[in-house]
Every structure is written in structure tokens, then in C-alpha cells.
Amino acid sequence: MSTILIIGAGAAGSVVVKKCLMVPEVFTKIHLASRTLKKCEKLKEESGGKIDISQLDADDSEAVFKLIQKVKPKLVINMALPYQDLSIMDACLKAGVHYLDTANYEPKDEAKFCYKWQWDYQDKFKEKGIMALLGSGFDPGVTNVFCAYAQKELFDEIHYIDIADCNAGDHGHPFATNFNPEINIREITQNGKYWKNGQWIEIPAMSESQEIDFPGVGPKKAYLLYHEELESLIKNIKGIKQIRFWMTFSENYLKHLEVLQNVGMTRIDPVQFEGKEIIPLQFLKSLLPEPSSLGHNYQGKTSIGCIIEGVKDGTPKKIFIYNICDHAECYKEVQSQAVSYTTGVPAMIGAMMILKGIWQGEGVFNIEQFDPQPFMDELNKHGLPWHIKKI
Numbered sequence: 001m002s003t004i005l006i007i008g009a010g011a012a013g014s015v016v017v018k019k020c021l022m023v024p025e026v027f028t029k030i031h032l033a034s035r036t037l038k039k040c041e042k043l044k045e046e047s048g049g050k051i052d053i054s055q056l057d058a059d060d061s062e063a064v065f066k067l068i069q070k071v072k073p074k075l076v077i078n079m080a081l082p083y084q085d086l087s088i089m090d091a092c093l094k095a096g097v098h099y100l101d102t103a104n105y106e107p108k109d110e111a112k113f114c115y116k117w118q119w120d121y122q123d124k125f126k127e128k129g130i131m132a133l134l135g136s137g138f139d140p141g142v143t144n145v146f147c148a149y150a151q152k153e154l155f156d157e158i159h160y161i162d163i164a165d166c167n168a169g170d171h172g173h174p175f176a177t178n179f180n181p182e183i184n185i186r187e188i189t190q191n192g193k194y195w196k197n198g199q200w201i202e203i204p205a206m207s208e209s210q211e212i213d214f215p216g217v218g219p220k221k222a223y224l225l226y227h228e229e230l231e232s233l234i235k236n237i238k239g240i241k242q243i244r245f246w247m248t249f250s251e252n253y254l255k256h257l258e259v260l261q262n263v264g265m266t267r268i269d270p271v272q273f274e275g276k277e278i279i280p281l282q283f284l285k286s287l288l289p290e291p292s293s294l295g296h297n298y299q300g301k302t303s304i305g306c307i308i309e310g311v312k313d314g315t316p317k318k319i320f321i322y323n324i325c326d327h328a329e330c331y332k333e334v335q336s337q338a339v340s341y342t343t344g345v346p347a348m349i350g351a352m353m354i355l356k357g358i359w360q361g362e363g364v365f366n367i368e369q370f371d372p373q374p375f376m377d378e379l380n381k382h383g384l385p386w387h388i389k390k391i
């Protein structure tokens with residue numbers, strides 16, 4: 001018997017609920033809690049009443065703790081926003097249950113994400129005899145597992161990694177983000193950063209690009225961004241000389257983003273509006289389509305993976321390890337678009353690894369610290385098959 005508590009009934013959380021329901025032998029009881037009860041009710045209806053639901057403000061750690069006490073889950077899957085990571089981790093710690101998320105903590109008032117805040121829980125989780133699995137989405141998540149697999153099975157030495165993320169889909173809206181708009185825009189508008197020869201190199205936002213030939217999609221211009229998995233991979237991939245993260249954007253997306261930035265709509269500091277304080281980015285989020293609403297009629301594919309270069313048996317080697325995911329296929333299966341699907345499926349698989357006892361530990365772990373093989377096997381079974389191309 002494994003009861004889980006999923007927090008967050010948004011685009012990716014909905015996929016986690018539906019994929020967990022497909023593996024009832026592992027996830028015997030599912031409780032979903034989120035800020036807006038209506039979204040939980042919709043998912044309960046869609047699942048034929050097979051889940052229990054609650055309204056929850058996960059910023060309130062005591063409320064999360066009380067719900068954990070009531071539901072008695074073995075694991076809490078955090079599919080809310082990065083802002084809630086620490087309040088949920090605190091509640092898990094107090095209650096003595098495992099924790100999993102897909103994005104690292106960032107404070108609301110500063111567009112800065114890093115693992116330090118969560119890594120600081122290492123001793124406390126260890127003392128309590130529980131584990132936290134950080135970054136079990138696609139990137140971070142599957143991309144980290146690809147790197148761990150390459151380190152274990154494909155290379156003797158890894159020197160260069162380029163994580164490459166392409167969404168070549170079209171949702172038909174003039175401007176929309178594929179995951180939470182606030183988190184997405186904060187990520188893209190901050191400076192780019194990559195690791196080279198033992199140090200971080202910072203560059204202005206979106207100032208470096210290159211064309212990458214994405215499998216299943218073709219050549220696309222991709223921009224260098226800072227992404228959280230770089231911070232853990234430089235620790236866990238031995239001998240790495242350079243690691244960078246690249247993401248594609250359509251011209252249309254970039255045009256809208258530039259205008260929104262120029263007029264101040266992406267600001268995260270409070271401004272006075274008609275006697276009230278508002279945060280422009282939060283106001284913008286309220287105008288944009290919800291990522292969970294984009295799936296219908298979404299055409300095209302995502303192609304995401306890692307270009308890895310190193311040495312095997314004394315010979316230089318370069319590969320692209322990747323997954324291609326089709327928006328329309330995802331919609332057919334779970335009524336979501338591929339970005340939420342590629343996040344939700346690995347969260348379900350990470351949870352499965354913990355509940356089956358395949359991945360065990362006490363403390364706080366990044367996903368690449370565990371044996372990648374069982375996770376890679378489950379990706380093939382649950383809708384995210386992976387491939388390797390020699391370059």
C-alpha cells in the first residue's frame with residue numbers, strides 16, 4: 001500500500017495524477033491538493049472519482065503538515081511552484097515522509113534559483129531517515145539521468161555536455177508559455193551562465209546562440225540560458241570541462257518577450273496601480289493562457305536531450321541522447337501538451353523508484369546520484385522513449 005500526496009493541480013500536476021492512476025499497483029491511493037479546489041475537482045471528475053482532493057495553500061507549512069498527518073502518504077510530490085519547495089520540505093521533515101519535486105527553490109521577490117537552499121536540508125533529512133529527490137522532471141530530470149547513464153555506460157571520461165531543449169510545436173496562440181508563465185519568464189530574462197574550466201561564466205540574457213540539429217525536428221537556433229541542472233551536474237559528472245544549456249524560442253515568442261520587457265510587464269517588484277500594489281509579472285500571468293489549457297490543437301514535437309563528448313576505450317566519442325515527444329499524442333493520452341507531459345511522466349517515475357525501494361537513501365539527492373538504468377527502462381515503458389545518435 002503506497003499512498004501519495006500530490007500538491008499542485010496545474011499543467012504538469014495533472015499529468016502526474018493521470019500517469020500515477022495508470023500504475024495502480026504502485027500508487028494505491030492518490031490524494032491531490034492545490035490552491036484552487038476547482039482544479040482538483042475537475043481532475044477528480046476526469047479520473048472517475050478515483051482520487052481524493054483537498055484545498056491547500058502550500059505556502060503555509062503547518063497546513064501542509066496537517067494534511068500529511070490526515071492523508072498519511074509515504075511520499076509528497078511537489079507539483080506546485082518553486083516558491084513552495086521549502087515550506088513543503090519543512091512539512092515533510094516534521095511528518096517524516098519522503099519528498100520529490102521538479103524545480104529548485106526560488107524566492108518570490110528575487111529571480112534567482114539555486115540548490116543551496118534545498119541542499120542545506122541534507123543533515124536534517126538524513127537524521128530523520130527520509131529522502132528528498134530533487135529535479136525529477138525532464139530538464140532538470142531526464143537530462144540529468146541521461147548524463148548519469150552516459151557516465152556509467154557509454155564513456156570512460158566526459159568532457160563536454162550541451163543540454164539542448166527544443167519545442168518545435170505550435171499552440172496557435174499569439175503568445176503563451178508552456179509552463180507557469182511567471183517561472184518561465186523569470187528564468188529566461190535573467191543572465192545566461194555556463195561552466196567552463198572550473199568556473200562560471202556569465203553573459204547577458206539571450207546574447208549567445210547557435211544552430212543545433214535537433215533529432216526529429218531539424219536545425220533550430222537555440223539560446224544559451226542558465227538552468228538549474230548545471231549546478232548539480234558539475235558536482236556529479238566527474239572530470240567535466242564545460243557544460244551549457246540551450247533552448248529554442250520562436251521569433252514570435254522573442255518579439256513578444258522583448259516588448260513585454262521594454263514596457264515593464266516582466267518586472268517582479270511591486271508598483272502602485274490605482275491605490276493598490278501590483279506585481280506586473282503576476283498581472284501578466286493572469287492575462288496569459290494557462291499552460292494546462294494549451295494542449296487542444298497543439299501540433300508538433302519537442303526534442304530534448306544531451307550532446308555529450310568524451311572518451312571511450314581511448315577513442316574520442318560524441319553522442320546525442322534524446323527523447324522526441326509529440327504534442328498531439330500527449331493530448332490524446334492525457335489531455336496535456338508535451339511540455340507538461342515530459343515533466344509529469346518523470347515525476348511519476350521518480351516517485352515509483354522511491355516507493356518500490358529501487359532508489360533508497362537518507363538525505364537530499366539530485367536525480368543523477370542514483371542508478372540511471374531502472375529509470376531509463378521505465379521511460380521507455382511510460383511514453384518517453386529515448387534514443388542515442390552517434391555524432
Ligand code: NDP
Pocket residue numbers: 007008009010011012013033034035036039056057058059079080081082084102103135136137138139140141178179180181183290291292339340342343
Ligand atoms: P501551473 O501554473 O500550471 O501549475 C502550478 C499549480 O500549483 C497550480 O495549480 C497552482 O494553483 C498551484 N499552486 C501555486 N501556488 C500554490 C500554493 N501556494 N499552494 C498550493 N498550490 C499552489 O505550472 P506547471 O504545472 O506548468 O508547473 C509546475 C511545476 O513544474 C513548476 O514548479 C515548474 O517550474 C515545474 N516544471 C518543471 C519542468 C522540468 O522539466 N523539470 C518543466 C516544466 C515545469 P492555482 O491553480 O491556484 O494557480
